[in-house]
Amino acid sequence: MLIARILRLLFNNKNRLRPYMKKVIFSTLAVTFLLLSCKKNKEYNSSVLADLTVEFDQVAGSSDLDLNTGSYTNAMGQSFNVTKVKYFVSNFILTNTDGTVYTVPQDECYFLIDESDLSSHMPLLKVPEGEYKTLSFMIGVDSLRNTMDVSQRTGVLDVSGAAADMYWTWNSGYIFLKLEGTSPDVSAPGNIFKYHVGGFGGYSSPTTNNLRTVMLDLTSGGTAKVKSGKSTNIYLTVDILKILNGTTNITLGTPTAEVHSPVAGEPLANNYASMISHDHTEN
Amino acid sequence: MNRKIWLIIFLILAGIYACKKEPFGAEFFAGFQKPSNFPEPAYHFSTNTVTKNGFELGRKLFYDPILSADNTISCGSCHIQTSAFTHHGHTVSHGIFDQLGTRNAPPIMNMAWNTSFMWDGGIVDLDLQSVAPITNHVEMGETMDNVLNKLRNSQEYPALFRKAYGSEEINTSNFLKSISQFTLMCISSNSKYDSVMRQQDGKTFTLEEEQGRELVTEKCGTCHTEPLFTDFSFRNNGIGIGLFNDEGRYLITNNNDDKFKFKVPSLRNLAYTAPYMHDGRFFTLETVLDHYASGVHDEPTLDPILRQNATLGIPLTTDEKTKIISFLNTLNDKSFLLDKRLSEQ
Known part of the structure; x- marks a missing residue:
């Protein structure tokens, strides 16, 4: 009318x-x-699951990260190189532009990003078709999975497999992030520093919780338009300098070149909480 | 008449069929059974039912040095049944290439009731316990991945895993759960004390044992609570910082209040498990009692129970010590040491 x-x-x-x-x-x-x-x-069918990749590109400040060969400088003016960067990401949650929230199912939401293994840099998620404006996930392995039955610890969480290098046997729990390298300023043998951060809050007595949630607004860098039959990639940059520079500027080798306890890892966790940013989305 | 015969034949056949359908290893194997004088176990049997074949596989793994890097050390090397699954005579144990650890091997007994494992309680699930000694470089020094591969490539294990789990697949979960099944069955509940408690065979305490029990209840019972004789808590009992400056529970919680605290061990089978304490520093029970009577060091995290009325330790006369040891001897369970089901086959 x-x-x-x-x-x-x-x-x-x-x-x-x-x-x-x-x-x-x-x-x-x-x-x-x-x-x-x-x-x-562009009509989306929210009952159809489609592919969405999230790419984690490790950088050091404004340059790409080169394991072993690249030389970088932290906020304390110490030069160093990096021999290992590995971290768990998990519990992905996406918000659609219409406001609906999608949580990636528990059994498909754990990924181990290893700088030395290119195939690990692009976790593949299955999400309902739609346009997404925010992405959030955890750096680390949540407390529930950290205390789950051994039969539920498969894939990247298998302590005999991918997680063998990311698990504290003596203080049951996954290591969330490893940053290892060398620096002339570290007096330990081989000038080696090893920062291993874990700690999900403790099983029976409360301990340091180094789980950090990353919340990214995709609107300025580009929303993710997910539809079956096409590929969509949310491209993130992970600035490893920010593991050392941030709320606490870490001095390599001081007080120690070896961090292996939840409490000693806390300043690093506070820093790495903001190491990841959204660069762009490839629709 | 005819009908009855057919019915009987049918029932016999059904019986035979039913027997065949029994789950893996259910025949002639009672599985895990809680002693009547014990509380409910803490272990999650719902995700790991003990079966005959699972238990036997676990036992074979427990005694197999294939689990170590150079195939020389098995779980049973440091947990010897005749010493109630401890490393009798060793303050701390030696692993591959004769390397020494820093803690005394605790007994493997009544694991189903433990709420945490290791002297510092760093492991909360029995299923994940064996990963620690297997991968510790001074113990078995192996990688889990390599252990599983060795088992997959062995002549016998794939068939044993099929027997236990219905499939030859050897993975982290069924490997670890088999070892749990064996250790869960290491139940020590047939000491004289247990017989008296269960009113079995007309057993009773002697007067000295009875008086010893009263003293243990009064002076030791807060931490060493019956019937398992531990409350599984972590405490600093004032033995002083040892050779290795081991900070105990603090290493797990990073809480200063937990410095130098260790898990309260059970008082069962003490006759077979010397030396005592987390680093095996006391060789006799008399030395242990002397420590509590007159050797307690004052430290910031010392258990308040050992610092009452401005006196350190637990006052004990020579007579009381004798009575206490007399009662402690009723907690020794020889049948546990001789149980063939738990021995290397």
């Missing part, structure tokens, strides 16, 4: 509308029509 009336207004010569009003209404209609047709092309 309304459309009929507008049309009559537009095309009836005897109407009292001024010419510019005619133009306004006409262009509004055209734009609406275009928008409607656009939407039709």
Whole structure:
């Protein structure tokens, strides 16, 4: 009814509308029509699961991270190189532009990013078709999974497999992040520093909790438009300098070149909480 | 008449069929059974039922040095049945290449009731316990991955895993759970004390044992609570910082209040498990009692029970010590040491 009336207004010569009003209404209609047709092309079926990759690209400040060979400088002015960067990411949650929230199922939400293994840099998620405006995930392995039955610890969580290098046997729990390297400023043998951060809050007595949640707004870098039959990649940069520089600027080798307890790892966790940022989305 | 015969034949056949359908290893094996004078176990049997084949596989693994890097050390090397699964005579144990650890091997007994494992309680699930000694470089020095591969490539193990789990697949979970099944069956509950408690065979305490029990209840019972004779808590009993400056529970919680605290050990089978304490520093029970009577060091985290009325330790006369040791001897369970089911086959 309304459309009929507008049309009559537009095309009836005897109407009292001024010419510019005619133009306004006409262009509004055209734009609406275009928008409607656009939407039709991009129609999402939220009951269909489609591929979404999240790429973790390790960088050091403004340069790409080169394991072993690259030389970098921390906020304390110490030069160092990096021999190992590994960390767990888990519990992915996405918010659709329509406000609905999708939580990636527990059994598919654990990934181990290893700088030395390119195939580990792009976790593949299955999410309902839709346009997503925020992405959040955890750095580390949540306390529930950390205390789960051994039969539930498969894939990257297998303590005989991928997680063998990321698990404290003597203080049951996953290591969330490892940063290892060398620096002339470290006096330990081989100038080696090893920072291993873990601690999910303790089983029976409360201990340091080094789990950190990363919350990323995708709107400025590009929302993720997920649809089956196409690939969508949320490209994140992970600045490993920020593990050392941040709330606490870490001095390599002081007080120790070896961090292996939850409490000693806390300053590093506070730093790495903000090491990841959204660069762009490849739709 | 005819009907009855057919019915009998049917029942016999059904019986035979039912027997065949029994789950893996259920025949002639009672599985885990809680002694009547014990509390409910803490272990999660719902995710790991003890079966005959699972237990036997676990036993074979427990005694197999294939679990160590150079195939020389088995779990049973430091947990010897004739010493109630401790390393009798060793203050601390030696692993591959004769390397020494820093703690005394604790007994493997009544694991199902333990709420945490290791002297510092760093491990909370029995299933994940064996990963620690297997991968510790001074104990078995092996990687889990390599252990599983050795088992997969062995002549016997794939068939044994199939027997226990219905599939030849050897993975972290069924490997670790088999070892749990064996250690869960290491139940020591047939000491004289247990017989008296269960009113079995007309057993009774002697007067001295009875008086010793009263003294233990009064002077030791807060930490060494019956019937398991530990409350599984972590305490600093004032033995002073040892050779290795081992900070105990603090290493797990990073809480200063936990410095130099260790798990309260059970008082069962003491006759077979010397030396005592987390670093094996006391060789006799008399030395242990002398420590509590007159050797307690004052430290910031010393258990308040050992610092009452401005006196350190637990006052004990020579007579009381004798009675206490007399009662402690009723907690020795010889049958546990001789149980063939728990021995290397």
